[in-house]
Amino acid sequence: MRKLWAIIWKENYLRFTDRTGAIYMFATPILLSAIIGLAFSGLMGAKANDVPALNIPVGIVNLDEGSAQGNFGAIFVTALVPADSENPDPTNPLFTLFNARTFASPDEAMPLVQEGALAALLVIPADFTASLSSTPAAYMAAAASGETPPVGHTGLVIHWNRQAQISAPIFRDTVQAIANGISTSTIAVNSTVSAIVRAIPSNPALGLQLASGGLNDTIAGIARAAAQPGANPILIQQVDVAGEQVGFDPLAYFSPGFAIFFMGFTVTVGSASILQEHRRWTLQRMVTTPTTNATILGGKMLGTYIGGLLQMIVLILAMILVGRILEGPEANIWGNDPVAIAILTLCAVAAATGVGIAIASFAKTEEQAGNLAAFILFTMGLVGGVFFPTLTMPEFLQFLPRLTFHFWGMNGYTELAAGGNVMSILDNAAALLVIAGIFFTIGLVQFNRRLDL
Amino acid sequence: MPSIISVRDLKKQYNPPDGPIAVCDVDLEIQEGEIYSLLGPNGAGKTTTISMLSGLLTPGGGSITIGGHDITTEAQQVKRLIGVVPQEIALYSRLSARQNLNFFGQLYGLSGKELKQAVEEVLAMIDLTDRANEKIETYSGGMKRRVNIAVGLLHKPRIVYMDEPTVGVDPQSRRRILDTVLELKKQLGMTVLYTTHYMEEAQELSDRVGIIDHGEIIAEGSTGQLIQTVGEEDQIQLRVGEQEIPAAIISQMEQVEGVTHIRQQDGDLVVRATRGRRALPALITIASHSDVQINSVTVKEPDLEDVFLHLTGRGLRE
Numbered sequence: 071m072r073k074l075w076a077i078i079w080k081e082n083y084l085r086f087t088d089r090t091g092a093i094y095m096f097a098t099p100i101l102l103s104a105i106i107g108l109a110f111s112g113l114m115g116a117k118a119n120d121v122p123a124l125n126i127p128v129g130i131v132n133l134d135e136g137s138a139q140g141n142f143g144a145i146f147v148t149a150l151v152p153a154d155s156e157n158p159d160p161t162n163p164l165f166t167l168f169n170a171r172t173f174a175s176p177d178e179a180m181p182l183v184q185e186g187a188l189a190a191l192l193v194i195p196a197d198f199t200a201s202l203s204s205t206p207a208a209y210m211a212a213a214a215s216g217e218t219p220p221v222g223h224t225g226l227v228i229h230w231n232r233q234a235q236i237s238a239p240i241f242r243d244t245v246q247a248i249a250n251g252i253s254t255s256t257i258a259v260n261s262t263v264s265a266i267v268r269a270i271p272s273n274p275a276l277g278l279q280l281a282s283g284g285l286n287d288t289i290a291g292i293a294r295a296a297a298q299p300g301a302n303p304i305l306i307q308q309v310d311v312a313g314e315q316v317g318f319d320p321l322a323y324f325s326p327g328f329a330i331f332f333m334g335f336t337v338t339v340g341s342a343s344i345l346q347e348h349r350r351w352t353l354q355r356m357v358t359t360p361t362t363n364a365t366i367l368g369g370k371m372l373g374t375y376i377g378g379l380l381q382m383i384v385l386i387l388a389m390i391l392v393g394r395i396l397e398g399p400e401a402n403i404w405g406n407d408p409v410a411i412a413i414l415t416l417c418a419v420a421a422a423t424g425v426g427i428a429i430a431s432f433a434k435t436e437e438q439a440g441n442l443a444a445f446i447l448f449t450m451g452l453v454g455g456v457f458f459p460t461l462t463m464p465e466f467l468q469f470l471p472r473l474t475f476h477f478w479g480m481n482g483y484t485e486l487a488a489g490g491n492v493m494s495i496l497d498n499a500a501a502l503l504v505i506a507g508i509f510f511t512i513g514l515v516q517f518n519r520r521l522d523l
Numbered sequence: 524m525p526s527i528i529s530v531r532d533l534k535k536q537y538n539p540p541d542g543p544i545a546v547c548d549v550d551l552e553i554q555e556g557e558i559y560s561l562l563g564p565n566g567a568g569k570t571t572t573i574s575m576l577s578g579l580l581t582p583g584g585g586s587i588t589i590g591g592h593d594i595t596t597e598a599q600q601v602k603r604l605i606g607v608v609p610q611e612i613a614l615y616s617r618l619s620a621r622q623n624l625n626f627f628g629q630l631y632g633l634s635g636k637e638l639k640q641a642v643e644e645v646l647a648m649i650d651l652t653d654r655a656n657e658k659i660e661t662y663s664g665g666m667k668r669r670v671n672i673a674v675g676l677l678h679k680p681r682i683v684y685m686d687e688p689t690v691g692v693d694p695q696s697r698r699r700i701l702d703t704v705l706e707l708k709k710q711l712g713m714t715v716l717y718t719t720h721y722m723e724e725a726q727e728l729s730d731r732v733g734i735i736d737h738g739e740i741i742a743e744g745s746t747g748q749l750i751q752t753v754g755e756e757d758q759i760q761l762r763v764g765e766q767e768i769p770a771a772i773i774s775q776m777e778q779v780e781g782v783t784h785i786r787q788q789d790g791d792l793v794v795r796a797t798r799g800r801r802a803l804p805a806l807i808t809i810a811s812h813s814d815v816q817i818n819s820v821t822v823k824e825p826d827l828e829d830v831f832l833h834l835t836g837r838g839l840r841e
């Protein structure tokens with residue numbers, strides 16, 4: 071046991087006192103996440119004419135039956151869908167940002183969301199306008215008792231494909247902005263007033279009250295209520311195809327990706343150090359001491375695993391800090407469940423270490439291991455979604471990401487960032503452990519075959 | 524008394540069946556407290572032999588018993604008895620000497636006070652106490668070699684293997700290393716298996732020398748015994764430079780009592796003679812009578828180099 075710790079300690083002392091190594095292990099991933107986070111937060115908050123032409127495919131189903139005040143749902147359609155779909159006005163940024171189509175019913179559009187042809191679908195309910203204008207009777211009752219009259223509430227639903235993690239939130243924010251315009255107190259008050267005015271012919275008393283200014287307090291109350299933060303009458307509910315509510319945050323997507331990606335290199339280089347130790351004879355020297363091969367190999371592997379774990383812990387903490395600097399003090403890009411984060415991290419590093427050992431076991435020299443690692447880990451990172459979301463891959467290739475520890479790790483962290491808990495990452499943890507098991511076995515078998523030093 | 528190291532029919536072929544046969548039917552019987560040198564040129568099979576004796580390489584055939592333990596079945600018991608000084612500098616260059624010693628000391632099973640004391644002792648032995656906290660990468664070649672040796676001595680093993688421990692060091696470090704080896708035997712009664720391709724080292728250190736070439740031990744014995752196998756011939760070198768030496772003079776010299784062989788080589792007349800010193804005056808007289816100018820004279824008694832030359836027809840460093 072003491073010998074095992076001696077080897078683990080030596081491994082990590084060497085690893086963490088290496089300045090070049092530290093740059094790769096910590097500085098690069100933190101900087102990359104910060105840069106990408108900054109780039110995306112710039113995109114999110116961009117002025118209209120900075121909006122790039124993304125042509126995000128979205129759909130709108132306007133079921134709003136409207137009311138005498140008009141059809142508020144139609145405002146979304148007008149704003150997002152060009153009148154002439156062949157020649158959309160190029161100066162309207164929303165038309166270049168989105169490629170929006172209308173659909174008659176959710177049933178018609180939902181399959182397109184599921185298969186990813188639509189990044190998101192906005193469904194405007196039938197009572198959208200109606201519920202924004204409270205019924206005159208309710209106002210009358212409230213006015214009679216001197217209370218603040220109720221403000222109507224309604225909901226918009228955005229269905230999105232869970233893998234459209236970048237584009238769907240852009241749509242959500244846009245819808246939100248339009249909804250905010252509709253739901254400003256002016257509109258709420260106006261529509262209420264016009265509802266009252268329309269009610270006058272059938273209710274002369276109301277007309278008298280209005281004429282005498284007796285309803286002024288009531289109307290002021292509506293305005294106050296509507297202007298209160300949190301009292302926005304339009305609730306936007308975002309629903310992903312799995313039925314969970316998911317928010318998007320570029321840092322929460324990319325930070326785990328980079329952390330996992332660079333941790334993959336650490337554990338592979340760590341595993342390949344066995345080749346270096348063989349070349350420099352320190353491995354042989356260990357073997358000549360009364361220490362079993364199992365202890366030596368175990369110490370090296372555990373040392374590598376612990377090194378990867380330490381790196382992840384430092385990166386998680388550092389990126390929390392980066393997130394708070396870039397996105398405000400409440401930002402928590404790793405979610406709020408430390409136990410789940412810990413479980414996922416333990417499993418992700420195990421899977422990566424397994425892959426690292428397997429890579430090292432097939433290499434003859436450290437250089438070869440380095441080249442092999444660069445090739446394999448870059449490919450895995452690319453396929454696994456480290457650099458761009460895996461949704462962009464054609465459907466028949468969608469199984470590929472699932473072969474990488476990058477995908478399962480990132481996917482787990484994004485779920486945690488979106489408020490998931492231990493239960494929501496169990497599948498990720500299981501997949502990572504399977505990957506760990508398979509590759510550890512490959513690595514051990516292969517190393518054992520070559521063990522004659 | 525049974526030998527502490529007993530090797531029978533040891534064989535090793537790398538990458539069989541086509542790879543090089545590095546060791547071929549080696550037998551060794553080394554007594555406790557003995558310094559035994561394996562003397563041989565590059566590629567003779569010294570490191571391969573030591574590796575098999577350390578449990579690093581599985582023998583291709585034969586048996587190895589060390590301190591009564593079979594190396595294949597009781598490897599851990601054997602490893603407790605031996606200290607190995609590899610030919611390579613097997614140290615972590617980014618760690619200090621003390622950190623290296625502490626690390627390997629722990630693998631030898633030392634800990635706490637015992638470890639601390641052992642580290643200080645070997646540091647004193649190699650005279651590096653004052654620089655022990657500096658990183659190995661800042662050391663000179665000789666200093667690295669000394670630390671490389673110290674690691675193998677940490678646990679005061681009964682047996683030490685030293686594989687070419689003086690390669691690439693300055694004369695001063697080399698002297699210190701040789702003195703250390705002699706002290707290990709004298710003061711601690713250690714058994715030393717030493718490999719080298721410097722015949723002077725083998726000659727100075729060893730109780731017995733095994734000459735190894737192409738994986739085979741071709742001669743074995745004390746330095747004296749080995750030299751006797753080439754006879755008592757001395758070698759006289761007469762430096763004559765570019766001069767033409769008439770054949771008549773050479774044959775005249777061959778008549779001198781004791782002279783067995785004369786050849787001309789690189790501006791020297793090389794004369795082999797039993798009791799060479801006695802033949803010398805006669806040789807010089809012949810030369811001066813025939814106007815051959817002799818610039819210098821060296822008389823060399825036979826050494827292990829000559830033994831090797833005699834056995835293989837090659838020099839040790841060819």
Ligand SMILES: Nc1ncnc2c1ncn2[C@@H]1O[C@H](COP(=O)(O)OP(=O)(O)OP(=O)(O)O)[C@@H](O)[C@H]1O
Pocket residue numbers: 537538542543544545563564565566567568569570571572610687720
């Ligand atoms: N790992 C290996 N694979 C294949 N051949 C090897 C290997 N190691 C050594 N050899 C070959 O085995 C022979 C003996 O090598 P070895 O290293 O034992 O010689 P040595 O006496 O230690 O030489 P040196 O004085 O150069 O250290 C050489 O021909 C060498 O090329």
Ligand SMILES: [Mg+2]
Pocket residue numbers: 569570571610686687
């Ligand atoms: Mg050698």
